[in-house]
Amino acid sequence: MKSLMTCLGLMILGIVIALFIGFHDREAHEELYYDDDQEGLNDQIVFRFSHVVAENTPKGLAANKFAELVRQKSGGHIKIEVFPNGSLYSDIEEIDALRKGDVQFIAPSTSKLGMLSPEWGVLDLPYAFTSYDAVQEGLNGEIGTQLFASLKKNNMKGLAYWTNGFKQITSNKGPIRTPDDLKGQALRIMQSDVIEDQFRQLGAAPRQDSFNSTFQLLENNLVDGEENTISNIYSKKFYNVQDYLTISNHGYLGYAVMTDEHIWNSQTEETKRILTEAMKETTEWNEKHAEQMNKDQLKEIKENSPISIYQLTKAEQDEWMKRLDPVYQQYESVIGRKLIRELLELRKSYETDS
Numbered sequence: 001m002k003s004l005m006t007c008l009g010l011m012i013l014g015i016v017i018a019l020f021i022g023f024h025d026r027e028a029h030e031e032l033y034y035d036d037d038q039e040g041l042n043d044q045i046v047f048r049f050s051h052v053v054a055e056n057t058p059k060g061l062a063a064n065k066f067a068e069l070v071r072q073k074s075g076g077h078i079k080i081e082v083f084p085n086g087s088l089y090s091d092i093e094e095i096d097a098l099r100k101g102d103v104q105f106i107a108p109s110t111s112k113l114g115m116l117s118p119e120w121g122v123l124d125l126p127y128a129f130t131s132y133d134a135v136q137e138g139l140n141g142e143i144g145t146q147l148f149a150s151l152k153k154n155n156m157k158g159l160a161y162w163t164n165g166f167k168q169i170t171s172n173k174g175p176i177r178t179p180d181d182l183k184g185q186a187l188r189i190m191q192s193d194v195i196e197d198q199f200r201q202l203g204a205a206p207r208q209d210s211f212n213s214t215f216q217l218l219e220n221n222l223v224d225g226e227e228n229t230i231s232n233i234y235s236k237k238f239y240n241v242q243d244y245l246t247i248s249n250h251g252y253l254g255y256a257v258m259t260d261e262h263i264w265n266s267q268t269e270e271t272k273r274i275l276t277e278a279m280k281e282t283t284e285w286n287e288k289h290a291e292q293m294n295k296d297q298l299k300e301i302k303e304n305s306p307i308s309i310y311q312l313t314k315a316e317q318d319e320w321m322k323r324l325d326p327v328y329q330q331y332e333s334v335i336g337r338k339l340i341r342e343l344l345e346l347r348k349s350y351e352t353d354s
């Protein structure tokens with residue numbers, strides 16, 4: 001009996017020792033293979049940011065900067081995947097993709113938001129802004145606030161206005177100096193009725209089409225020209241398939257960075273704080289660099305391309321302005337009298353300043 005007890009005792013002891021060694025072994029194993037990088041990967045938050053322009057543009061660089069700042073501020077916990085060049089969605093598709101939750105951030109040019117609410121057309125009015133300062137004043141003031149408020153009925157949230165710059169005209173059909181030079185010319189324009197009607201006013205034949213099809217339209221002579229900022233003309237090489245470039249500054253092109261309200265509201269306070277801070281810093285950076293980027297890229301085009309460049313004189317610009325001004329009246333009932341009046345007051349205050 002005594003030896004049976006001893007035997008059982010020894011067996012229990014053996015089992016305890018084996019369990020103890022096994023436990024230690026597992027601990028040692030886990031310590032050895034524990035991968036820091038994998039920690040919390042399963043609960044990493046990933047957002048998709050889709051846009052249509054090249055990376056070396058004010059919007060392309062801002063989107064990348066935003067992603068980097070979010071990564072830094074969240075210690076890698078929040079990831080923004082940026083899809084440039086329309087690689088995920090075209091400008092025609094991206095608003096719908098945001099609605100469906102397939103993408104969480106977009107930054108369409110404000111011209112394309114007329115399809116959500118007509119007030120956005122105010123920013124497309126000819127010579128709406130005559131300087132970057134005027135743009136900032138308008139967008140950081142009553143005009144910008146009112147436009148962002150209009151997104152609410154579509155369950156969208158405006159996070160920031162990013163800037164690009166002023167639009168210029170390129171063409172293959174002779175130099176464009178006077179408004180009449182555009183008569184009969186087929187032009188690719190953005191999806192905006194206000195822009196369409198201003199070119200119709202001059203006797204041109206505007207065609208609303210996507211940004212990413214513009215190069216092919218120009219190359220295959222399906223249109224004679226287009227209007228865009230220098231950074232878009234440069235980064236998409238429109239200057240390679242166009243003979244004439246007119247610095248007209250006839251309109252403004254900027255962006256509304258947007259997300260879906262449900263997506264935004266479902267984030268934790270900490271996530272919202274990080275995204276808000278990163279967006280603020282990015283927007284300041286964008287405001288500081290957009291103008292210079294357009295200037296530098298115009299210099300590049302001048303130095304490296306045979307395109308013929310003409311800059312409208314002040315008197316010529318005044319003539320364009322006069323010819324295009326009827327569009328303000330035409331759109332008063334569509335955009336709203338109050339908004340147009342605010343814009344005109346702002347425009348006037350900058351005319352007096354200069």
Ligand code: LMR
Pocket residue numbers: 052053059091108109164190210211228232253
């Ligand atoms: C265009 O369609 O020409 C622009 O809106 C592209 C952009 O996003 O700058």
